[in-house]
Amino acid sequence: MENSxxxxxxxQYETPLYIYDKKKIESNYNELKASIFPGARLFYSMKANPLVGICQIFKNLQAGIETASMGEMYVALQAGFLPENIIFTSPGKTREELKYALAKKIKLINIESFREAQMISEIAKELGIIAKIGIRVNPAVCYSNAKIKMTGVSSQFGIEEEQLTQEFFDKISKLENLEIQGIQIYMGTQLLLAEDIVKNTEYAMKLAVSLSERYGFKLRYLNxxxxxxxxxxxxxxxxDFVELKEKMNELHKQLNDSLKDTEVIFESGRFLMANTGEFVTKVLYTKESKGQKYVVCDGGSNFHSSAAFLGRFVRNNFPLHTIPEGEQLTEATVCGPLCTxxxxxxxxxSINSDIDENHLVVIEMSGAYGYTYSPCRFLSHEQPYEILVDGEEIKVLRNRSNAQEYMNGQNIL
Ligand SMILES: Cc1ncc(COP(=O)(O)O)c(C=O)c1O
Incomplete structure (x- = not known):
């Protein structure tokens, strides 16, 4: 976004704040949708940014939505998603959440253990309905450049490919009020090689087709x-989207026949949102300590912990710039207001050597896993505005909170 x-x-609003760009969200969605397996649907993973206003944009783009808790399902419904466009996947679903998902008749619950299937069967029986489930599989392999792997390694996610045996399917088929309708395989986040994505997709597709043929369930959905x-x-x-599209088209030619009665679903959070958002924080003080320049701002890791390396193996800085940008540069460390x-x-x-009070520091690529992924209550600062730029219009998606809100839900002794 332009500095002006x-x-x-x-x-107009107080800093720190997040700014999102609606046009970029729409163009990311259209670019990705055009590059995945032809005919497949794209679901927004709202864990990347759960604002109801952001979910509404994806609803208007005809996306489905992938949720991971009752709170997310509730917000997705508030955003106007029809239950038939909502999927629920999480390794730790509570009985209450499962009941909510079943009562709302969402499209699919992806189970991650046999015990979960038993619980769903019990609840579906109580409600007098047939529950539609997918099985989240932890496949034996994963092609990935990513540092964080979620499949192909030991993890709490899904059911091991090796555990999906005749015995497992016999046990599932004995559960009442339950119907297996799909397979879900999530390979991991931050994949940058089209080749890896397509190889993972091919593996997932072949595995799902072979499971459905071998164990006799109809593969209505393949996520x-x-x-x-x-x-x-x-x-x-x-x-590389050109390569992705090309390779997905080849895969489609190869596998379309076996998947002609299957709805293929892709999910995305990070790609759809990351480059659409910026975190803007204001300089409060500059100082020197032992030869190092420090710039202390009004918002930091409390609202953007990813930029402060949380959950990352490599301490790379997010792309950032200052306003004004300045011509002479100096080395400085940019901090938030926390006592850590x-x-x-x-x-x-490397930032403007004239950096001073009231200048702005803009952390780019902050639309995904920003505020939502942060320890935002630490030190009880007022919570930031979240703003959407929609062409010429500026819309407040979330208001700034105030100090009194910290008392919500608390009892004074
Ligand atoms: C099941 C599932 N789907 C989708 C996502 C979103 O991944 P990304 O933001 O990398 O697109 C995640 C992220 O953890 C996930 O666990």
Whole structure:
């Protein structure tokens, strides 16, 4: 987004704040939709950014939605998604959440253990309905450049491919009020090689088809995850969409016959949202300590922990710039206001050597796993505005909170 627009919004609303760009969300969706397996549906993984206003944009684009809790299902329904476009996947679903999902008649619950299938069968019986389930599989292999692997390794997610035996399906078939309708395989996040994504998709498709043939269930849905990555750091190469589309088309030619009665679903959170959002924080103080320049801002890892390296193996800085940008650069460490040395959102970065009070620091690529992934209650700061730029219009998606809200739900002794 242009600096003048960011400055205008930061002046009109208080910092820190998030700004999202609706046009970019729409173009990301259209680009990805055009590059996946022809005829497949694209679901938004709302864990990347659960704002109801963002979910509404995806609903209007005809996306489905992938949820991971009762809260997410509730927000998805508030956003206007029909239950038949909502999927629920999580390794730790409670009985209450399962009951909610079944009562709302959502499209599919992906089970991650046999015990979960038993619970769903019990609840479906109580409700007098047939529950539609998918089985989330942890496949034996995973092709990935990503540092965080969620399949092909030991994990809490899904049911091991090796455990999907005749005995398992015999046990499932004895459960009442339950029907297996699909397979879900999520390979991992931040995949940047089209070749890896297509190889994973091919593996998932062949595995699902062979499971349905071998164990005699109709494969109505095949959810092949996604994990489409984005370029955050200088050493990364963005995903090649021309190659992705080409390879997906080849795969379609190869497997379309076996999948002609199956709805193929892809999921994406990070790719759809990452480059659409910026985190804007204001400089409060600058100082020197032992020869190092520090820039202390009004928002930091409390609202953007990904930028402060949380959950990352490599301490790479998110792309950032200052407003004004300045011509002479200096090295500085950009911090938030927290009382922990971990509150660093730019470590030894090159920024305007005249950086001063009231200048802005803009952390780019912040639309996915930003605020939602952050320890936002730590030190009880007021929660940031979240703003949408929709062409010429500026819309507030979430208001700034105030100090009094910290008392909500608490009892004074
Ligand atoms: C089951 C499932 N689907 C989708 C996603 C979204 O992944 P991404 O944001 O990389 O697209 C995740 C992320 O953890 C996931 O666990």
């Amino acid at each position: 627009k960011i400055r205008e919004i930061a002046q 092949v995850g996604g994990g489409f990555g984005v370029k955050y750091f200088k050493n990364e190469t963005p995903l 040395p971990l509150d660093v959102i730019g470590q030894k970065v």
